[in-house]
Amino acid sequence: MNESGQPRDNDSPAIEVRGLSMRYGSLVVMKDLDFQVRRGEIFIIMGGSGSGKSTLLKHLIGLKAPAEGSIHFDGEDFGGAEPDARKEMLKRMGVLYQNGALWGGLTLGENVALPLEAYTDLDAEAIGEVVSLKLALVGLRGLAPLYPSEISGGMRKRAALARATALDPEVLFFDEPSSGLDPITASRLDDLILQIRDSFGTTVVVVSHDLASIFKIADRALFLDIEKKTMTALGPPEDLRDDPPSDEVQRFLTRSSEAGSGQSTRQTA
Ligand SMILES: Nc1ncnc2c1ncn2[C@@H]1O[C@H](COP(=O)(O)OP(=O)(O)OP(=O)(O)O)[C@@H](O)[C@H]1O
Numbered sequence: 677m678n679e680s681g682q683p684r685d686n687d688s689p690a691i692e693v694r695g696l697s698m699r700y701g702s703l704v705v706m707k708d709l710d711f712q713v714r715r716g717e718i719f720i721i722m723g724g725s726g727s728g729k730s731t732l733l734k735h736l737i738g739l740k741a742p743a744e745g746s747i748h749f750d751g752e753d754f755g756g757a758e759p760d761a762r763k764e765m766l767k768r769m770g771v772l773y774q775n776g777a778l779w780g781g782l783t784l785g786e787n788v789a790l791p792l793e794a795y796t797d798l799d800a801e802a803i804g805e806v807v808s809l810k811l812a813l814v815g816l817r818g819l820a821p822l823y824p825s826e827i828s829g830g831m832r833k834r835a836a837l838a839r840a841t842a843l844d845p846e847v848l849f850f851d852e853p854s855s856g857l858d859p860i861t862a863s864r865l866d867d868l869i870l871q872i873r874d875s876f877g878t879t880v881v882v883v884s885h886d887l888a889s890i891f892k893i894a895d896r897a898l899f900l901d902i903e904k905k906t907m908t909a910l911g912p913p914e915d916l917r918d919d920p921p922s923d924e925v926q927r928f929l930t931r932s933s934e935a936g937s938g939q940s941t942r943q944t945a
């Protein structure tokens with residue numbers, strides 16, 4: 677449609693990955709990844725532990741460079757961009773890391789204010805208004821003065837989400853949002869992710885192996901096969917479950933949900 681050099685805002689993909697291979701030194705994590713993330717969709721990266729989900733996320737946000745291939749953010753080659761251009765691209769992304777913690781020595785309000793102080797010219801009063809608004813959007817109205825240690829794990833994730841959305845990102849990246857949360861709290865966080873996408877049209881990329889969450893929020897899901905070291909499925913998770921392209925995908929999507937939601941939050945490097 678827009679392959680011929682005429683990117684149209686809504687048709688062109690938010691992210692395009694071409695021929696991506698990912699490596700740590702001589703360890704090949706994944707190779708030959710080709711996919712696009714569409715604007716406004718909730719795109720899940722799924723796969724077993726160690727398959728390379730977090731590593732792929734690091735590539736998508738430019739924290740790690742491709743061993744081969746390229747990643748295009750809004751049509752622009754991320755890896756090839758000049759530092760200034762990359763910084764501009766990064767401002768348009770919000771990220772919640774797998775163990776993405778708030779700063780414990782700062783209040784929730786101060787945490788959410790950090791990206792606003794770093795990347796905008798807003799004065800203190802305006803920042804305070806944005807902080808209040810962002811906290812209210814995640815259901816934490818009036819809790820700006822509290823410290824992370826004073827609130828529950830689910831509320832901390834919400835506060836981290838408020839921080840990640842502080843700059844109104846076009847794309848929101850989320851590594852294992854439900855890890856460490858009970859199913860009900862995790863489900864509420866999923867509601868919030870859906871709400872953010874629906875209200876703001878934000879493109880959301882989520883790493884997850886939590887089946888309940890995958891079926892609840894994903895428009896499409898990408899499966900990373902740890903044995904084949906490449907992607908072996910991409911589509912709506914219901915379609916992949918009903919007509920699985922491989923035994924691994926079938927096993928992954930039909931395993932008992934206990935195995936899915938109870939997995940621990942392993943530390944990433
Ligand atoms: N910094 C690193 N240096 C070397 N190897 C790494 C590093 N980070 C991850 N790996 C290896 O890369 C592979 C993919 O790791 P990654 O953390 O991306 O997997 P994951 O799918 O996110 O797993 P999990 O579900 O446990 O979070 C694993 O074999 C891991 O041991």
Ligand SMILES: [Mg+2]
Binds near residue numbers: 729731774944
């Ligand atoms: Mg991971």
